[in-house]
Amino acid sequence: MFNHIIVRKPGCSVVDGLTTAKLGRPIYAKAMAQHAEYVKAMESCGVLVKALDADEAYPDSCFVEDTAVVCEKLAVITNPGAPSRKGETRAVRRALDEFYTDFEFIREPGTLEGGDVMQVGNHFYIGISTRTNEAGARQFIDILKNYGFSGSIIHLKKLFHLKTGVSFIGDHTLLVAGELIDHPDFAEFGKIIIDEDEMYAANVIEMNGHLVIPAGFPKAEAKLLAAGYATKAVDLSEFQKIDGGLTCLSLRF
DSSP: OOOEEEEEOOOGGGGGOOOSSOSOOOOHHHHHHHHHHHHHHHHTTTOEEEEEOOOTTOTTTTOGGGGEEEOSSOEEEOBOSSGGGGGGHHHHHHHHTTTOSOEEEOOTTOOBOGGGEEEETTEEEEEEOSSSOHHHHHHHHHHHHHTTOEEEEEEOSSOSSGGGSEEEOSTTEEEEOGGGTTOGGGTTSEEEEOOGGGGGGGOOEEETTEEEEESSOHHHHHHHHHTTOOEEEEOOHHHHTTTOOTGGGOEEO
16 A cells, blocks of 8 residues: 655756667657656555656656655665766755655765665565666565565566566556566566557556556456456656656655
8 A cells, every 4th residue: 555655846957868769869858748747646545645846957757767766664765877867866865855864875985776676575676677677686585584675686687676567556567568578577477468569558557456558558458357457547758768767756655
């Protein structure tokens, strides 16, 4: 059960966000409207939203998930792998003071971004990507052990972040795409497979009995509806242009 989320409004500088997507530059006004609809969708799932002001110094700072990993026992402040994003963690740390007393930190030379971390119960899967390195993942696992959690590492070959290709949607089930479909670490899970041409739809949020999904991916939505999931679709086309998905836009706890 989630009670709170933290988001950060996109600034005008979001049009200069880092990207590998080759989908063009975001349209700022459209990104703002989509972000507002995202917040409404999350509120409709029964959570209280704390919205941080935009920070023009950091074009990617609306993607707050990368700056911290939060769970019921602690908050881990990450060390983003992109040099231009390192300063984003300070404001998020201050915002989390309202909710947490136990904080841990990922230190150099380790890097870790929340988009590479997926929690399933008391276990965390950590992707090694261009943004998260093995030193950061090992630090994170050591932290987890001190709080009664466990963690394991998944080396990514093509995916930008771990959760670009996999989402836990409850009931021991994963939404999964690409290189992770047959990954041995996920062999024991039930799976709903996302087609290659709709891979963006593999990143979703299970929120208090609802599944928040990206709009515009009819095959993925049909599979989820057929499996009995209650879906809420949100258009995130402008954030897709800068490698951002649904989970990237919030911290949920």
